[in-house]
Amino acid sequence: MKVLTYNMMFGMYGKEALLNLLGHFSIHGIKSVFLTRLFSRFNKKTAELLIKKDADIVCINEVIGLRKNELINKFKLQGYYSYWGQSKHHKAPLNIGTIIFTKEKAEKMNFKLTNVSKPGGGGGSCATFFKEKKLVVLGIHLALRKKLVEKQINEVSEFINKQNKLGRKVILLGDFNLIEEKLRNYKEFEKLNLISASKKPTCPLIFELMLFKFKCVDNIFVSKGINIKSSQTFLGKSDHKGVYADLEL
16 A cells, blocks of 8 residues: 655745745635635646656645645546545645545545634644545544644544544544654654654745754554555655555555
């Protein structure tokens, strides 16, 4: 099974400091539908890039409601099913969320990560269940606010522990806004005994990201019963690199 996670930065161009800042300012600062639409013009190209990876499961963070159908339609043409998990970060049409695409039809699960409609309030979550494989795939985008992050990690841990007790394997993937070392400082997360697919940095070397010393914040974690055969990172238009892993159930 091939699995991929990518933060697409709303379909904007994030690898140059000025365009990155203007893009974030348009959606988070002045909340302009016109400017956000103007800057978020790489959705179709992003879909094409990810589809070429031929993954069985694709998790995309920072999908904007204004443009999400462009992604859905592209993936649908290739036979993918889509599952959407919305954040409370912004109201429509600037609403953002996490979307999961799967080649095999899955059941969407009732899981919602706590988000708040404030800067750093988190970008959504989505959970799917493959009954025949006894496999749960949970895509998340953690917040930046410390107290909220702790609450979110407890919610994720509680959910995964419940799936483990039901005899299900779990793939947890997305944008954690924390490097693995700091994630494991949270006792509830460490107790899950998840294995990470990648240790490579997922932030391109651009000025404003280097200032904050961001490293590896996007990743794929797997539970017992899943082997990681290989993994790699890749670069698109975003200010994040994607993570792609070949797994064996």
